[in-house]
Amino acid sequence: MSIYDLQFDDYGNTRALKVNAKGNAVLFHNYTNKGVAFSDEEREVFEISGLVPPEVKSLSQQVLNAQDIIQEKVSDFEKFIYIRSLFDRNVTLAHALLSSDITRYMSIVYTPTVGIVCQRFSSMFRQGNGLHFYPGNIDDAEKILRRYERADIRVAVVTDNQGILGIGDQGAGGQAICLGKLMLYTQGAGIAPWHCLPISLDVGTDNEKLLRDPKYIGWHHRRLTGDDYLAFVGKFARAFKKVFPNALCQWEDFSKQNAFTVRDTYVNDLISFNDDIQGTGSVTLAGILAAMKIKSEGLKDQVYLIHGAGAGGVGIAEQIEAALVEEGMAVAEARARIFTLDSRGLVTTDRSLDPYKEKFAKDPGALPWFNSSADGALENVIEKAGVTVLIGTSGQHGCFTKEVVTKVLANTERPIILPLSNPTANTEAIPEDIYNWTDGKALVATGSPFDPVNHGGSEYRVGQCNNVFIFPGVGLGVIASGATKVLPSFFTAAAHAAADCVSSHDLARGALFPSVDRLQEVTLKVAKAVGRAAIREGVARKCAFSAFDHNTDPARLDEAVDHMIWKPVYLPLEA
Ligand SMILES: O=C([O-])CC(=O)C(=O)O
Numbered sequence: 001m002s003i004y005d006l007q008f009d010d011y012g013n014t015r016a017l018k019v020n021a022k023g024n025a026v027l028f029h030n031y032t033n034k035g036v037a038f039s040d041e042e043r044e045v046f047e048i049s050g051l052v053p054p055e056v057k058s059l060s061q062q063v064l065n066a067q068d069i070i071q072e073k074v075s076d077f078e079k080f081i082y083i084r085s086l087f088d089r090n091v092t093l094a095h096a097l098l099s100s101d102i103t104r105y106m107s108i109v110y111t112p113t114v115g116i117v118c119q120r121f122s123s124m125f126r127q128g129n130g131l132h133f134y135p136g137n138i139d140d141a142e143k144i145l146r147r148y149e150r151a152d153i154r155v156a157v158v159t160d161n162q163g164i165l166g167i168g169d170q171g172a173g174g175q176a177i178c179l180g181k182l183m184l185y186t187q188g189a190g191i192a193p194w195h196c197l198p199i200s201l202d203v204g205t206d207n208e209k210l211l212r213d214p215k216y217i218g219w220h221h222r223r224l225t226g227d228d229y230l231a232f233v234g235k236f237a238r239a240f241k242k243v244f245p246n247a248l249c250q251w252e253d254f255s256k257q258n259a260f261t262v263r264d265t266y267v268n269d270l271i272s273f274n275d276d277i278q279g280t281g282s283v284t285l286a287g288i289l290a291a292m293k294i295k296s297e298g299l300k301d302q303v304y305l306i307h308g309a310g311a312g313g314v315g316i317a318e319q320i321e322a323a324l325v326e327e328g329m330a331v332a333e334a335r336a337r338i339f340t341l342d343s344r345g346l347v348t349t350d351r352s353l354d355p356y357k358e359k360f361a362k363d364p365g366a367l368p369w370f371n372s373s374a375d376g377a378l379e380n381v382i383e384k385a386g387v388t389v390l391i392g393t394s395g396q397h398g399c400f401t402k403e404v405v406t407k408v409l410a411n412t413e414r415p416i417i418l419p420l421s422n423p424t425a426n427t428e429a430i431p432e433d434i435y436n437w438t439d440g441k442a443l444v445a446t447g448s449p450f451d452p453v454n455h456g457g458s459e460y461r462v463g464q465c466n467n468v469f470i471f472p473g474v475g476l477g478v479i480a481s482g483a484t485k486v487l488p489s490f491f492t493a494a495a496h497a498a499a500d501c502v503s504s505h506d507l508a509r510g511a512l513f514p515s516v517d518r519l520q521e522v523t524l525k526v527a528k529a530v531g532r533a534a535i536r537e538g539v540a541r542k543c544a545f546s547a548f549d550h551n552t553d554p555a556r557l558d559e560a561v562d563h564m565i566w567k568p569v570y571l572p573l574e575a
């Protein structure tokens with residue numbers, strides 16, 4: 001039995017909470033709690049008087065106080081614990097804190113610090129924070145999901161925990177990624193926290209360290225595989241569709257073995273997409289489009305090499321191909337400009353390949369310079385294929401060496417170098433090194449955040465090429481437009497919208513992305529572009545979460561997007 005009912009305005013935004021409880025129950029619920037910010041009247045009505053100290057403080061005073069406390073914490077991990085506990089007691093204050101300096105706090109609740117949190121999940125466990133399905137309860141998935149019905153779930157971020165960032169199988173700990181992503185749905189897209197549901201599909205773990213750890217709190221078994229795995233995901237998907245037919249399901253951090261299968265199995269059944277394939281593909285295209293403005297060249301003039309043929313790498317290849325085709329290039333011609341490499345070198349059709357790698361595998365007979373697998377080495381491919389855009393999704397720290405980067409420089413005046421692997425320790429190269437090796441000529445963006453770099457008397461700002469600039473906007477655009485499915489064209493539209501947010505001032509400093517403090521502004525532009533794409537594609541309908549109907553009119557859709565934004569300020573509480 002929930003202690004609150006959400007009260008909505010016509011746009012589906014929460015305008016008040018109707019609270020059917022008193023006293024400590026109101027204080028102990030993170031949606032209703034205001035701590036020392038309860039007004040005198042609220043203290044009276046909800047019988048809180050006497051349960052909090054007398055002085056009434058404002059939300060902004062509470063934020064300043066929280067900032068001071070975080071300042072005193074020595075490690076980012078401790079800062080995370082404090083912020084997490086704030087979320088658990090007062091979600092409005094926690095979000096107000098994050099928006100007071102999103103650049104700073106995003107690096108704690110999200111990449112890179114969240115990587116450590118996933119790894120220490122069992123020892124630091126405090127609350128479930130979302131749902132944990134495992135073979136022992138998956139048959140009750142529908143019943144369990146129904147407990148959230150009153151929260152009017154709009155977005156779920158769902159992981160099977162196997163491909164967490166660039167650090168692999170983290171067992172039940174992957175839940176922390178879902179939480180971080182959803183915090184950014186709230187920060188960027190203004191989707192209120194009660195509409196967000198993090199879900200771990202705990203199908204076991206093959207992480208030996210976790211299996212040996214007596215403290216491990218996930219399902220203590222090796223991973224389900226094959227049909228057992230697919231049946232488990234199927235049970236979840238069917239229950240989710242039944243309980244939340246209008247909600248968006250974001251698949252997150254599945255490993256490459258399953259990411260494509262799961263995405264493709266449910267793409268028409270659930271309103272769903274895979275963030276690592278499609279979000280990463282889209283944000284990388286956005287960075288390349290911004291770089292084209294600096295280079296005064298077109299996508300068709302580049303040769304692309306993606307080092308790391310996993311979910312992110314193949315997703316980027318798919319997205320670059322889609323953008324080239326949209327510009328009028330034939331598919332075969334587009335594909336010929338995109339090279340993928342994995343740990344064994346160039347992906348070629350004469351190797352035995354996982355199916356998801358086949359699309360971008362090269363026929364060695366068609367490459368005059370390829371005679372043996374040794375020719376598929378990174379540096380050789382860069383040289384022989386004339387690569388101008390080098391993208392890293394390998395998880396291999398430091399593999400973009402000076403030799404590698406200068407090979408790209410030999411092909412073009414302004415090489416585009418994107419070491420995208422997360423978290424920071426996995427990055428393929430450090431921006432400072434890349435600027436030094438190329439005398440500031442390289443156009444650089446990274447997956448994890450990096451400080452600006454001084455080189456040759458100029459300051460370069462390193463744009464963060466992270467799907468955070470895409471997924472919240474895709475989600476909001478899909479929800480507001482009532483899109484019945486998530487189509488590939490949404491991600492091309494999102495990439496163009498994000499690239500258009502990069503100002504001439506950003507470009508002058510070599511930045512391929514807007515700064516993170518503009519997250520909400522970028523998200524709204526992306527959402528509107530995605531909503532328009534849904535209208536163009538004929539999949540838009542009335543939004544299930546609001547009374548307002550956009551009637552497939554783009555101007556009305558913009559209005560819906562602008563008005564759906566929840567801001568972290570205390571809501572009126574109605575008795
Ligand atoms: O979480 C991030 O920072 C981006 C992402 O999806 C990943 O690296 O898997």
Ligand SMILES: [Mg+2]
Pocket residue numbers: 165252253275276
């Ligand atoms: Mg991810």
